[in-house]
Amino acid sequence: MNPNGRLLSMDKFQLSDNEKKLLSVIISVPGDVGIDYLSKITGLPESTINAIIELLKSKGLVREEISYKIVYTLTEEGKKALSEGLPEEKLTSLLLVHGPLSLSAVEAKLGKKELQIALGAARKRGIVEIKGDTIVLNKEKLEEISSDREILKIINEGGSITLDMEKKIEVLIRRGLVKKELKKERRIRAELPLAKLALERSSEVLVKLTSYILTTGNWRNTIIKEYNVEALPPKINPGLPHFYILFIERIKDILKSLGFTEVSGPIVESEFWNFDVLFQAQDHPSREIHDTFWVDYYLKSLDASEEIIERTRTVHETGGKSGGRGWGGFWKLENAMRTILRTQMTSVSARTLASNPKPPFKFFAIGKVFRPDLIDSRHLPEFYQLDAIIGDENMSFSGLLGAITEFFEKMGLKEVRFKPAYFPFTEPSVEGYVKIEPLGWVEVFGAGMFRPEVLEIVGTNVPVGAWGMGLDRLAMALLGIDDIRKLYSKDVNYLRRVFSEKLFKLI
Template sequence: MQYPKSLRVSAGELKVLETLKEIGKRVIDIEELERQSNLKEAQLLPLCLLLQDKGVLKVIIEPKKILKPTEEGLKYLKEGFPEERLLSIVSDKVTLKELSEKFDPKHLLNIAIQWAVKKKLIRISKEDGQTVIYPLAKEYTSPERALLEKLAEKTYSLEELSESERKLAMELKRRKLLEIRDHKHKKIVLQELGEAILKEEVEVVEEVAALTSDMIVSGKWRKIQLKKYDVTASPPKISPAKKHFFNEFIELLKEILVSMGFQEYSGDFVETEFWNFDVLFQAQDHPAREVHGCFKLKYPSKGDLDEILAEKVKATHEKGWITGSTGWGIPWSIDKARNLILRSQMTVVSVRFLYKFKEPPVKVFSIGRVFRPDALDATHSMEFHHLDGIIMDESVNFRSLLGILKEFLARIGLTQLKFKPAYFPFTEPSVEVYAHHDRLGWMEVLGAGMFRPEVLLPLDIKYPVLAWGMGVERLAMAVLGIDDIRKLYTRDLSFLREFSVPL
């Protein structure tokens, strides 16, 4: 085979070649090369792949399953397998009660009995109403022990074990005494050109990207070659810092609402049931107020209330007060109303705003995280963002509400909509709005309506109030074409670098 007279290599590649020459083997594990060269595998592997491209060597990657005893396995080696310990106690007939008094530790007794029965070391029978255990062997050493000792002394792969040892290894894994980890074993195999280089039949010339002052002063520049540059090569792709696309979407919603004349208002994560439910005319026996419907605080568990407002709300819930309704007709508990919870919707922020600012015009929105004990799936989460908005003015009506919702949704790209009559405890009339998702079909994106007198009169509000609330994550899914709510919180950098809000 004809070889080139010389081969250009970088300083790193040269070090690899020098190390291979010192070792003097044709085939070498990368771990040994790592030890001899004082380079980490993360540094070595790219250099070896460069030398592979030049035909000097070949990198062979073999998938292997590495075996390692767990902490429990090492403990069994030291203190004995449970079945071994059990047989050392059961030298003759013994009752289960007597055995439980002698066996230590107690929590391993059931495991010991289970494995002793499975391995036919003991026999269990019922005699005179008692469980009796008979030994079927005098002495016993677990066959798994020898393998576990072997694996504790040295690292082996599953492929290196005999067939019988592999069966024992799988048994140890099932008992959680052994871990089997996937590992990519790498070895370097010198090719003919590589062997010729080590025999000095081919000259190796160090190639550098740039001259340094030390090279010039020392005269080393005479022995090196400058690396050729490919001016047609594309530069490396640089991904500058950017906001998470879901944060961008939230900011977009805020910008649209501000452009429509709304002001943003914020509130606290922790609220009383009074503001989260009672002020919104949600009955105290409503399912949403149970432990499966909201997160309750253990400490502190109670909050303070405005007693005058509480009396008005109490009267409204029990008999309707001056609202014209009959209320819920059940006793209202101020103690329950004082319970502290994590807010379950942002409407609580809206009604707190109305309590402070009772005169029109009012155009306010709030957006923030809310908490409900939902099961996590493609469209639900126990923590999500909620957007709530209200408009209070003398002349607004239900038609005004539908127009504003249609305008807002159109600005974020949702034009395929359905409006469906709905029921909410705190609004009448009420509506649910559905948007079409290409993969998930029609999705509910918001609920809206006009606040009932049972909400407004206790707050001393004399004007009509339009209100709506929407799950921001579901809205984002519909707008961005995402089919799983969990993708909105992904940390996958390759996805985040490419994905952006299209509006």
């Protein structure tokens, strides 16, 4: 009988060595105890502790209380920002002391990388604005930065987080300065006095049968742990490619079925191939540090022939034979030799055209491109982009639009719309929309005919149509994903739970 007058079932007295060991520790601690403490005292791993607790709970010898709490911690970048100052703090300090400064002057003080981060954060919150080549400070917004520093300090010291802070903390999380975790805490308490009684009267339970025990017959005098023959075996999941990889491979297969050949190019690219060959002026805003990742490496020479370099110079300065006027001024080779992380896959198309492919031809390139964006649900500093080109003596703008429509039909998107647009290196140009239910019309691509200036530079004598699009946003729209970061998730359990049905759409 137990102290309350109820009969104790025999299995409550059948405890393994580890069950007795753990139960003894739990009983010895007044109140409740955490899993980490039990692991430290018994020397058993937490996974084993958890399994034993489940057994003790099933026998009514312990009870468990579970609580959850959000815990914020600083990342390594966050700790560095707290000790050395946020990049935007350094930027605003310079502007407070010296007044408006040129981009080059600030870069000389902070360096390219830190200036890019500082500008991204400060411009998004209206703390600074760029007028031409000059950074101007908005002093009324400075308190935004001081509040960020105070929050980092509170998190680092383990202080209390208020509701007002949480929205700002989310921004710091997206910047990689703060990490947010939902921690589960399990507290275990012995069911006294029942646990003490079970410990005193328990019989040793045999959990493993050996040949010796079987041959000697000792098993007849031992309590053997029950085996549940109805228990399911461990679930084994087959390996599958990441759903986004499948999505990209599907696009490649469709393009190849339409007669396109895949090409590739370097990620670290010269401004020559990324901008100059595509007839983008050397003072174009997209070439500034706040829109491009510059690499701290200067080329000794360009991987281009003297002929194409001179054609580029001529077209930029005078328009060459294209009939245009060029950009005027002097085209600088030293600017073209600066290295960057490519901002567009059109740089690969430019290299391909410069290799003088024999028409008719169809090429496509898919790869990562890089732009200084603050990370949020719609933006990443790197993303996949597609660029495709078609060249033929009879190539026309309408033929380009027809090829694009055929591609999307193969993707299962039957309705496509075109709207006139402007792009630096194509004319005429359109932006394109496809109908994706339940979203409706979604803008997904840009297209046009390469300008005569571009064709003259690369030495191509036939009309060339080009079109490109960011694949991340198309994938989000087609697969119903609300956060771009989920495209790159490496959490296997999360992928199985949330995206398993999406995998089969793409196989």
